[in-house]
Amino acid sequence: MSNRQPTTDVILIGAGVMSATLGTLLKELVPEWKITVFEKLASAGEESSNEWNNAGTGHAALCELNYTTEKPDGSVDISKAISINEQFQVSRQFWSYLADRKLISNPNDFIMPLPHMSFVQGEKNVSFLKKRFEALSNNPLFQGMEFSDDPNKLKEWIPLMLENRLSNEPIAATKIDSGTDVNFGALTRILFDHLTSQNVGIKYKHQVDDIKRNREGLWELKVRNIDSGSVERHTAKFVFIGGGGGSLPLLQKSGIPEGKNIGGFPVSGLFMVCTNPDIVEQHHAKVYGKAPVGAPPMSVPHLDTRFIDNKKSLLFGPFAGFSPKFLKTGSMFDLIGSVKPNNVMTMLAAGAKNMSLTKYLIQQVMLSKEKRMEELREFVPNAKSEDWDLLVAGQRVQVIKDTDAGGKGTLQFGTEVVSAADGSIAALLGASPGASTAVSVMLEVMKKCFPQHIKEWEAKIKEMIPSYGVSLAKNPELIDEIHTSTARALGLNRELQTVS
Numbered sequence: 001m002s003n004r005q006p007t008t009d010v011i012l013i014g015a016g017v018m019s020a021t022l023g024t025l026l027k028e029l030v031p032e033w034k035i036t037v038f039e040k041l042a043s044a045g046e047e048s049s050n051e052w053n054n055a056g057t058g059h060a061a062l063c064e065l066n067y068t069t070e071k072p073d074g075s076v077d078i079s080k081a082i083s084i085n086e087q088f089q090v091s092r093q094f095w096s097y098l099a100d101r102k103l104i105s106n107p108n109d110f111i112m113p114l115p116h117m118s119f120v121q122g123e124k125n126v127s128f129l130k131k132r133f134e135a136l137s138n139n140p141l142f143q144g145m146e147f148s149d150d151p152n153k154l155k156e157w158i159p160l161m162l163e164n165r166l167s168n169e170p171i172a173a174t175k176i177d178s179g180t181d182v183n184f185g186a187l188t189r190i191l192f193d194h195l196t197s198q199n200v201g202i203k204y205k206h207q208v209d210d211i212k213r214n215r216e217g218l219w220e221l222k223v224r225n226i227d228s229g230s231v232e233r234h235t236a237k238f239v240f241i242g243g244g245g246g247s248l249p250l251l252q253k254s255g256i257p258e259g260k261n262i263g264g265f266p267v268s269g270l271f272m273v274c275t276n277p278d279i280v281e282q283h284h285a286k287v288y289g290k291a292p293v294g295a296p297p298m299s300v301p302h303l304d305t306r307f308i309d310n311k312k313s314l315l316f317g318p319f320a321g322f323s324p325k326f327l328k329t330g331s332m333f334d335l336i337g338s339v340k341p342n343n344v345m346t347m348l349a350a351g352a353k354n355m356s357l358t359k360y361l362i363q364q365v366m367l368s369k370e371k372r373m374e375e376l377r378e379f380v381p382n383a384k385s386e387d388w389d390l391l392v393a394g395q396r397v398q399v400i401k402d403t404d405a406g407g408k409g410t411l412q413f414g415t416e417v418v419s420a421a422d423g424s425i426a427a428l429l430g431a432s433p434g435a436s437t438a439v440s441v442m443l444e445v446m447k448k449c450f451p452q453h454i455k456e457w458e459a460k461i462k463e464m465i466p467s468y469g470v471s472l473a474k475n476p477e478l479i480d481e482i483h484t485s486t487a488r489a490l491g492l493n494r495e496l497q498t499v500s
């Protein structure tokens with residue numbers, strides 16, 4: 001049975017952090033617009049945005065070594081780090097705006113201050129880290145960063161990682177106290193609670209099976225009620241496909257030319273988690289290392305303190321892996337079903353180019369727990385198997401497309417907004433740096449899809465995000481102001497912390 005529903009202004013597909021952010025931004029800018037959300041699962045923030053499905057790093061390029069590369073002349077390129085840091089400052093400002101207006105009642109329910117550190121071993125890596133530190137610490141966005149190659153200092157910073165470290169290899173670390181741990185699942189739920197109070201219709205257990213343009217030029221969605229099996233037809237002037245890994249198949253169904261020749265490559269993630277309080281108490285940081293040779297950038301190993309449900313735990317990983325599913329709750333046919341006549345050559349070219357990556361991912365899937373423990377012991381030499389459990393995290397679907405630089409079938413590791421020329425539909429693909437940059441990515445969606453409104457919205461956007469349209473790296477006073485005001489609004493001043 002099919003029943004047709006009245007047209008809404010906006011439909012958001014998926015109740016993850018991206019739809020939550022776009023919905024909240026739009027409700028602040030045009031409260032009168034009617035917004036409907038469809039989510040196939042029973043609640044919000046259950047897929048990649050869930051706190052146990054991602055690492056919860058507020059990515060600001062404070063510790064991730066893959067955001068700074070060594071140039072052929074030996075100097076360190078920090079341009080990507082600056083751009084990612086600026087995007088995180090945009091998120092901080094929007095969350096602060098919501099907290100100041102009590103739309104978020106207790107920001108520490110989703111964000112906590114936590115030092116971000118990079119840790120390396122071996123002479124070459126130590127020299128790279130030092131150069132990276134020198135390049136970053138001259139930039140006001142990274143003020144407060146410290147470097148040390150003194151084992152005694154490192155013992156103070158990361159006692160758990162130094163205990164029983166027998167190797168004589170040189171080691172070094174950088175530390176910056178302005179890092180954060182973000183519970184993106186909690187943030188998503190907070191934003192959806194707020195949207196519900198603003199009369200946004202959120203339909204859980206409703207799966208979008210098809211998207212087509214109708215004769216009036218509106219988007220018509222075929223939506224299946226998972227409990228009853230009944231099918232509804234919903235129309236909207238604008239559709240955002242925020243289905244996470246599930247976005248690519250929906251984009252393909254829309255038939256827009258911008259969605260052609262694009263493929264997806266799923267990479268799964270596994271973490272090891274420790275909840276033993278005696279061990280958890282010995283570590284208080286997110287410590288990022290260097291990715292092993294041949295590993296994709298998203299599998300940089302890190303040892304993180306996490307704050308989830310007012311409890312601290314330690315997370316180590318991620319171990320990458322291969323699964324043909326596009327969502328953790330997806331189907332084994334997702335990958336094969338995404339191969340279409342328009343992207344088959346792109347997919348085949350990517351397959352041929354990335355044999356070694358596929359091999360690496362399959363090897364990673366096959367690792368025994370003890371093998372994973374050996375990798376963990378590079379970080380925590382004393383780690384005991386009985387203290388650590390395996391945790392299956394979310395799926396990331398990396399974009400594959402033809403690019404001028406990389407040629408046919410190039411694997412992309414960033415996020416990508418794909419939108420129709422008339423701005424009536426947009427999809428978000430890819431997953432890195434991910435949830436941390438949700439606000440700037442959703443602003444990009446708005447710029448692409450609502451160019452006719454952006455001018456009139458600008459004053460309100462600037463009220464919510466004072467650095468909107470301004471390069472922070474070139475405005476050190478604004479950085480100071482934003483660091484101070486967002487730390488206060490989000491409860492990130494260390495002395496305010498009460499969590500045990």
Ligand SMILES: Cc1cc2nc3c(=O)[nH]c(=O)nc-3n(C[C@H](O)[C@H](O)[C@H](O)COP(=O)(O)OP(=O)(O)OC[C@H]3O[C@@H](n4cnc5c(N)ncnc54)[C@H](O)[C@@H]3O)c2cc1C
Nearest residue numbers: 014016017018040047048049055057208244246269434436
């Ligand atoms: C292992 C791992 C570690 C990560 N670590 C970090 C990190 O440390 N920091 C960071 O910032 N980011 C991190 N990320 C990335 C981050 O989790 C994602 O970028 C972000 O959560 C994506 O949000 P989303 O809303 O796009 O997707 P999701 O949270 O996956 O939400 C999509 C929703 O759409 C629903 N859906 C899909 N298809 C349909 C359909 N047809 N009909 C209805 N509903 C549908 C799904 O059920 C889901 O609820 C990590 C990701 C992974 C996998």
